Amino acid sequence: MRQNRRTIAIAALTTMAVLLVSACGGGAAQDTGGAPDGTKAPTGGDPVTITYLHRLPEPDGAVSVKEITDRWNAEHPDIQVEASAFLGSADEMGVRLEADIKAGVGPCLAQVGYSELPEFYVRGLVSDVTKEAAPFEQYFSPGSWAAMNVGGAQLGVPQDAGPMVFFYDAAEFERLGIEVPTTPEEFVDAARVVAADGKFMDAFSADNASIVAALSAAAGDKWFNTDDDQWRVETDGPGSRSVAAFYQQLLDDDLVLRASRWSDDFAAALNEGTLVGYIGAGWNAGFMLDAVDGSEHEGDWRIAPIPDFGAGGVTAPDGGSGVAVMSGCEHPAEAMAFNGWLNQQVDDLATQGLITVSHEVPKTSERSLRQFGGQDVMKVLVEATGDLTTDFQYAPGMEAMFTAMQPVLADAAEGDRPVADALSTARETAVARLLDVGLPVAE
Incomplete structure (x- = not known):
């Protein structure tokens, strides 16, 4: 990694205060049925395939990642997503990602913890997708968007918080x-x-x-x-x-x-x-x-x-993660089209236990209502996210x-x-x- 990129990283990281100041506020997300104009793959020809590696828990009763991606694939024949789950720890996933990226077989998208992201950046494992990500910024709280920015480079889309x-x-x-x-x-x-x-x-x-x-x-x-x-x-x-x-x-x-x-x-x-x-x-x-x-x-x-x-x-914050575009991804615009859409599916993601960070506050799942005696869990967690320290x-x-x-x-x-x-x-x-x-x- 060149020294000038490291210097830029220092300057940008100086301005990264709390990474998830508020998951609420603002209006509800706009149309989430497709990506903003200019980010879809051109029609005609072979579809683009985007690979996505995640470590979401997928507990019983949750909307599975496959269900979410199947819905995307049915509505977007030109951008097909192949999602797979990594069953090991975050550390083990990082080791695998680095090995696969260096071997040229890494995924286009991967779930990356906010605490991991600066390290991934200085090791050259993630891509600068500032241009491709720009249309999606309006749908996420400013603090959460900053969580995926290192050295002035937007590296993907935020997914959840960990207050x-x-x-x-x-x-x-x-x-x-x-x-x-x-x-x-x-x-x-x-x-x-x-x-x-x-x-x-x-x-x-x-x-x-x-x-x-x-x-x-x-x-x-x-x-x-x-x-x-x-x-x-x-x-x-x-x-x-x-x-x-x-x-x-x-x-x-x-x-x-x-x-x-x-x-x-x-x-x-x-x-x-x-x-x-x-x-x-x-x-x-x-x-x-x-x-x-x-x-x-x-x-x-x-x-x-x-x-x-x-x-x-x-x-x-303790934890929280986003979906980053990894180095070597051949279709960053198409990857970001899915990425931006995915992280606005807040009700689906909330069934995974995630404290989502788009402007739309998800409803508490029936499972959580049962486990927590009817408490509106997502409302409480969103309020906690709003109380995150700014330092x-x-x-x-x-x-x-x-x-x-x-x-x-x-x-x-x-x-x-x-x-x-x-x-x-x-x-x-x-x-x-x-x-x-x-x-x-x-x-």
Whole structure:
């Protein structure tokens, strides 16, 4: 990657504050039955085929990606889409994408997390489709559109947001006589009541290091910043230290379930009712409570804002993704025609558990209404997205940083290291990665 592109990336990333300020606002999306003029393939001749790789969960009852693409294909004979699901993790998908793109067999479109996108950009894995994407900008909130822009290059279309929220078993809270906590101190106090009943208020998941970064932002810290064309990495500010101390107290006093978010232990604790709360990203709403289906706790859970960690009641993003046009795509205009249309199918995408980011607010699915006892889940999550901090920035190497933090947090869960050690590990890894890709870092 040429140095001038890296310099441009620095300038653009400086202006990327919150990546998903608001998924609502504005009017409903306009005609979503086709792409704007000028982006369709010319009629006649052989149809263009667009390949699309995603990692959407497709839970029971969801509108499948195949159903969505089949509808597109039936209405657009000149642009045919072949979608396939990647069943591994986001990290594994990134490895596959890089290998396939270098081999010349990569997909035209792929789901890419916002935290991954700057790294993909500096490694040359995504295409600049600013011109082809321009007709679709009007359909998406400004903050979400910026999520797919690096170095002034629009790399695709945003798909969903990941605001941090608090999931809780409302029936258990009522039985125990506790309210939804509004501060970390109230959270710890409530966790003691829950623990006295043999249950857990939250789970400490070492594999979800990104939660520490998100809550640090909600506490008022900014891990990445740029000044005088240099990156500044500050992962151990007062807000971050307060988040580390919060989790340290929960661990020290045995007030949290020690379990990976994706483990059988986590699912079993939900099903058995021993886990009655969880601070996590809003996208968990799409499938977390599958483990509770059929149990006595089905329909008891609700979603509320996270406690105020110090920045005035704001939340922060953990995850969220868009659909990027990958390097080597031979038909970027046609790829963007489908891409722009796909991400306006908000009701379909919401059945996947996504917090969609076009101007149109999706309806809550029957499945979510059942799992959350009639709560209008999508309305709550859209409101949470509107409360995202405006002082958050992704940087190249964030996924490597999260990976490096995980074993430190795993040691912390066992009592072998303090949670705060993950903050210094985060900085060391982030600085090393920025330097690896040729970006200047301030001392």
